[in-house]
Amino acid sequence: MNAAARHDAAPRLQDYPYRLSDNVRFADLDPNQHVNNAVYATYFETGRVTLMKDRSLGLMPPGLAWIMVRLDMHFRAELRWPGTIEMGLGVARFGRTSVTFDQVVFSQDRCVASAQAVTVLIDEITRKPAPLTEDIIRNFAPWMRRGIDRA
Template sequence: MNAPLTDKPARRVLRPLEHFPHRTTENVRFGDLDSNNHVNNAVFSTFFEAGRVTLFRDPKRALMPEGLIWTLAQITIDYLGEMHWPGKVEIGIGLASLGRTSAVFEQALFFEGRCTATAKAINVLVDTTTRRPVPITDEIRTNYQRWMLPKG
């Protein structure tokens, strides 16, 4: 049986920027604009990527041990508002859950103090040699605890 159709799409619960354990800031560039004179929807994905990369790839955090990489398997974006040039976008990210080989991250973009988009990103831990998913180790699980989102 299929789920009933509704007129309103489900929205994620909006969290304030302070709830995200990792935050970074990016500049909105003039080239990010589209013909509607606002930031193009594809650039939102690029900002979300910047948030994930600044979290994972810092070697001091040991979130991506040598020989392993996080590969994006799925991203769902809810667009909530416009962003314009010039300006800065604040990117929040936190870990929602860890599976056997994958991690679910919640992310949000904030522009001029308002949330302009949310995303759920599922990343899979992959061996760089075999290019196959590998189980998340206890060490990685421990290292990610400080990046967990608060419940609720």
């Protein structure tokens, strides 16, 4: 199932069904006194891993693991310390062995960064890609991103 992203508007937090909050840390800053670009990859990772490693959701069956194969980030505004962030995540599409996520970081009701992340399901022993099962796809259903065309 593939989905086209809506390009007519800035990201809206309400379109991302999985959310969690975090603090901006002083250690996240660079010499320009804003959050360093590399730190955003950690913010996005926190959102994905917190969702996918929750065994009760059935997104990571025994013997399988998810690996990151692509992360495209868009930096939209400076983020400074101190502060809090709201991270949002939604599934954008499924491949044969992959799940693509759309992700955002918001601060003070403003999107400061967005990303698209592609993860591939692999067999933990062979390290080869494993096909998504109907159960995995069904278990991701609550986390489908809103506001995109699934035609």
